[in-house]
Amino acid sequence: MKTSDLSEFDRYLFHQGTNYHAYEMLGAHFVKQKGKKGIRFAVWAPHAKSVSVVGDFNGWDTRVTPMHKIGDGEIWTAFVEKLGEGELYKYAIEPQWGGPHILKADPYGFYAEKKPQTASRTFDMNHYQWNDDAWKVQKNRESSYDRPMLTYEVHMGSWRRTADGEYLTYREAADQLIAYVKDMNYTHIEFMPLCEHPFDGSWGYQATGYYAVTSRYGTPDDFRYLVDRAHQMGIGIIMDWVPGHFCKDEQGLRHFDGQNLYESDNVQRAENWEWGTTNFDYGRTEVQSFLISNAMFWFEEFHIDGLRIDAVANMLYLDYGRKDGEWMPNKYGDTGNLEAMDFLKKLNEAIFKFHPQALMIAEESTSWPLISRPVYMGGMGFNYKWNMGWMNDMLKYVSLDPIYRKWNHDKVTFSFMYAFSENFVLPLSHDEVVHGKCSLIAKMPGDYWQKFAGLRSFFGYWMAHPGKKLLFMGGEFAQFSEWNFDDELDWKLLKEFDMHRRMQAYSKALNKFYVDTRAFWQVDFDWNGFQWIDPNDNNNSIVSFIRKAEDRNDFVIVISNFTPEVHTGYRIGVPAKGSYIEVFNSDGEDFGGSGVCNAGEIMSQDKPWHNREQSIELTVPPLATIYLRLKRQDGSGVSFPETDAQIEAKGFELSGEKSSAAVAAKTAPKKTTTKKTSKSSSKTAAAPKATKAKAPRKTAARKGAAKTHTEEAVVNA
Numbered sequence: 001m002k003t004s005d006l007s008e009f010d011r012y013l014f015h016q017g018t019n020y021h022a023y024e025m026l027g028a029h030f031v032k033q034k035g036k037k038g039i040r041f042a043v044w045a046p047h048a049k050s051v052s053v054v055g056d057f058n059g060w061d062t063r064v065t066p067m068h069k070i071g072d073g074e075i076w077t078a079f080v081e082k083l084g085e086g087e088l089y090k091y092a093i094e095p096q097w098g099g100p101h102i103l104k105a106d107p108y109g110f111y112a113e114k115k116p117q118t119a120s121r122t123f124d125m126n127h128y129q130w131n132d133d134a135w136k137v138q139k140n141r142e143s144s145y146d147r148p149m150l151t152y153e154v155h156m157g158s159w160r161r162t163a164d165g166e167y168l169t170y171r172e173a174a175d176q177l178i179a180y181v182k183d184m185n186y187t188h189i190e191f192m193p194l195c196e197h198p199f200d201g202s203w204g205y206q207a208t209g210y211y212a213v214t215s216r217y218g219t220p221d222d223f224r225y226l227v228d229r230a231h232q233m234g235i236g237i238i239m240d241w242v243p244g245h246f247c248k249d250e251q252g253l254r255h256f257d258g259q260n261l262y263e264s265d266n267v268q269r270a271e272n273w274e275w276g277t278t279n280f281d282y283g284r285t286e287v288q289s290f291l292i293s294n295a296m297f298w299f300e301e302f303h304i305d306g307l308r309i310d311a312v313a314n315m316l317y318l319d320y321g322r323k324d325g326e327w328m329p330n331k332y333g334d335t336g337n338l339e340a341m342d343f344l345k346k347l348n349e350a351i352f353k354f355h356p357q358a359l360m361i362a363e364e365s366t367s368w369p370l371i372s373r374p375v376y377m378g379g380m381g382f383n384y385k386w387n388m389g390w391m392n393d394m395l396k397y398v399s400l401d402p403i404y405r406k407w408n409h410d411k412v413t414f415s416f417m418y419a420f421s422e423n424f425v426l427p428l429s430h431d432e433v434v435h436g437k438c439s440l441i442a443k444m445p446g447d448y449w450q451k452f453a454g455l456r457s458f459f460g461y462w463m464a465h466p467g468k469k470l471l472f473m474g475g476e477f478a479q480f481s482e483w484n485f486d487d488e489l490d491w492k493l494l495k496e497f498d499m500h501r502r503m504q505a506y507s508k509a510l511n512k513f514y515v516d517t518r519a520f521w522q523v524d525f526d527w528n529g530f531q532w533i534d535p536n537d538n539n540n541s542i543v544s545f546i547r548k549a550e551d552r553n554d555f556v557i558v559i560s561n562f563t564p565e566v567h568t569g570y571r572i573g574v575p576a577k578g579s580y581i582e583v584f585n586s587d588g589e590d591f592g593g594s595g596v597c598n599a600g601e602i603m604s605q606d607k608p609w610h611n612r613e614q615s616i617e618l619t620v621p622p623l624a625t626i627y628l629r630l631k632r633q634d635g636s637g638v639s640f641p642e643t644d645a646q647i648e649a650k651g652f653e654l655s656g657e658k659s660s661a662a663v664a665a666k667t668a669p670k671k672t673t674t675k676k677t678s679k680s681s682s683k684t685a686a687a688p689k690a691t692k693a694k695a696p697r698k699t700a701a702r703k704g705a706a707k708t709h710t711e712e713a714v715v716n717a
Contacts, residue, residue: 001125001301003029006042011072014044017285020350021300022293023211026075027108028089030124038081039122041067041089043106044286045257046074048093053078054103055089055119062092062101088119090251095258102258105208105251107290111220112196112212118251120212125301128221132303135231139305139357144383145423146522146550148515149468151188151238152181152476153429155203156217159473161488170222174229182233184476184504185511189230190238190308192430194223198249203430203485204240205310206247206277210294213302220302227303238306238359239298243291243347244314245277254278262287268328272314274321282315283339291343292350299355306359307351309382313365315340341380348381359384361425372423387424387467390415395432398458399443402541402563402623409538412562415465416535423525424467428475433483441478441503450564452478452499453593453623456506456586460625461560463514464547466530468521476507502592509591513584513627518549519556531640533557533572533610540565542620544572552638556583557628559620566596567620573610576638579603579631580616587621596621601631 004010004025013019031040041053051067057080058064067076092101105112109120157167159177168176181189196209204214213223227237246262248254253262263270264281272279281287298304314320319327319335330338351358361384362371373379397411433439444454455478463469474489477500481490493500514520523529533544541562548555557574561567574580579601587593602616609615620626630638 003031003040006070006075006077008071011070011075014289015072015074015285017288017292017346019289020292020296020354022289023108023297027106027110027211028120028122030122030126031079033079033081036081038079039083039087040077040079041091041106042075042077043067043091043108044075045091045093045261047096047257047259047261048076049096049098050094051076051257052092052101053080053089054092055087057083057087057089062094067091083122085122085124087122088113089122090119093257097258102255103251104256107209107253107256107262108211109209110211112209112215114215115198115200118198118208118249120209121215123220125220128224130224130228130303132228132231135234136303139236142357144357144359145525148187148521149425150186150511150514151190151425151468151470152184152186153190153192153427153470153472155192155430155473155483155485156194157200158483158485158488160491167217170218170226173217174226178226178230178233178235181230181235184508185515186235187515188236188238188305190306190470191240193240193242193310195242198247198251200485202247205242206245206275207242208247208249208252210246210290211297224302231303236305236359237303238308238361239304240310241295241298241307242310243280243295244311245272245275245279247277262290268326269318272321273326279314281339282337282343288343288346292347295347295351296354299351299358305357306361308361308363308386310363312344312362312371313368315344316364316368317366345375345381349375352381352383361386363388370422383423384425384468385422386427386429386470387415387422388427389418390424390465390467391427391429391432394458394462395428395443398454398562399445401445405541405562406538409541412461412543412560413535416530416532419466419530420526425470426462426465426467427470428462428472429470430472430483433472433475435482437482439479439482440475442480442482446564448499449592450623452503453564453587454562455503456591456593457560457562457623457625459507459510460584460586460627461543461558463510464520464545464556464558464560464625464627466524466547468524469514477501477504499592502590506586506588506591510584510586517556518551519547519554522549531575533574533612540567542567542570546575546640548640552640553630555630555638558625559618559628560625561620561623564622566622569617570620571607571609571615571617573608573612573615574604574630575612575614575640576630577604577606577614580618580628581631582618582626583629584627585621585624586626587624593624594622596624598626598628602628 002024006025010019010025014022026042029040045051052062053065054060054062065078065080067078070077090103090105092103094101105118106120110125111121111123113119113121160168193204194213195207196212196214197204197207213220230237246253256262262280263278270278295307316337317335318337330336348360351360360382362382363386364371365388370379371385372382375381393411393414397408400408441451441455444451477494479490494504529548531546535543544559546555546557581601582598585597587596589595596619598618602618604614604616607615
């Protein structure tokens, strides 16, 4: 790490909000002054009457190590010779009106005392030798947009514990967690916030030390080792980052120098009543330097690959989570926080200037436009956005008893209406498996077997849906209990219950299929990578579509059945003449399924269907997602009609027992690629053979349970 000499120019940039490496200037740095080695302390405290450094080295006496103001009159500094690593310290700040000193941890401190203690610790950030050059070279050659991104979301303190119930250290996680993630075929790990925080129950989202990786699990170099090992194993690291608000603990940023400093002077802007925290003042330029430098710090000093920015809506909206009378509109009479909008644009422009391959992912829960578009295009400047709408719709849908799903079909299809309006990540996150929302497997209705089948089917659909993917830990092996931040995952399930082992094997195989299949990720953010076959079969709760790679001959057909019924003789239109092979089936016996499958080759027929000249008949397994590939191409080659099938199914707005084919006939495009195709479109009025056949005898017990209608199984996601 470089160390600034507190030059006039660096201070000028800091006060202008454009010093993006302010951590090289402020905080505790090992330096040499007048031939003597020691630590230079520097802190921004413009309202303070006096400031001193206190710690074990001076008996915590506020009189021993006074700090003095430098040129700008707002930054205080002191040099303490012969001070080494690991020394505890705080800043003792005397308010302007006098009175008792306020003891504050260093806002730019690189290391902190273990909870429940709250002091900062000195730490030399120049020791670690990185070994991830190959990763950096590879990352600079590739674009994340057309690469697989399958992220495993992790809470460091509860993924796994030691035999004594203690936290894993960063170095222990570097061995255990990285090996597990690699074996399970994930491409990235996203850590919930690792900035220093006092309260375990905040999960890290209420921080005191933005520059200090939490000491719960080790030192900054220990965390560097974890990141380094991940990169050597080909795994990217993303970290949750919270520039929206900070906790009110007395050692933190609130009222830092006796007055509002990092927060606004406007009480309505500063107070976050919903979360009991304090909002940053984005209009204050020094706060801009603090936050943008902090983002830069994690990329440059810890080599992380991305930040997932938490609660962006809380930043963008003045009225977010507020009642009438608790907020005031902006100067245009609107709800947008103009200062936050400018800050986010400035943040993203700065990060991409220095780190063009960075992942800047917004957790933004509203329909604010152009979140993941560049600033020069009028966007907010992120390159990805969590698709919260998709997550909420689908979790509500899969929580319904299958008998009700045909009236809620729009929850499956609606996301495709806006799927390419942003660069979306499809999250199944920690927020959805806590606070009474149930785990993913517990959300699934039906008996024991159906719950697992439903989760496998949902995962198969999720993996094929356009967008990058994120799964919270424990979901991969279907943990039944909700996530508990204070205990490890239920790993014992894998030792004691076969279905959980099979679910983990399914997740591993599905992940492998995803990362190996270009059609699932190479064209994720425009219509060229996706085409409907039939979005309208709400009566059977089946959707079918095509995912395509850049090579139009490289495509996968996806069929998802969200009911426990087996459909034989089910016909779909296909884009090419030839033999089709089932290449993945969530109902496989190895995964705990009933084994209903399409063995061998499925030859296409010259029977127009779904606005295509060729079609196939297949068997659709119960509560399952299957993938098909073209084995041999005959005839005229691949044909994708220019106009996709329109989505007519609208859930509760539909009435009666319309067949999907009747709906398709009603909405069939009048114009298609060729005259011949246009003629064939009229033939889609024929109803598909969707025979509700009985399940095989070997699954008779499961099938019997499948017919049981249990309203109480409906779960509110």
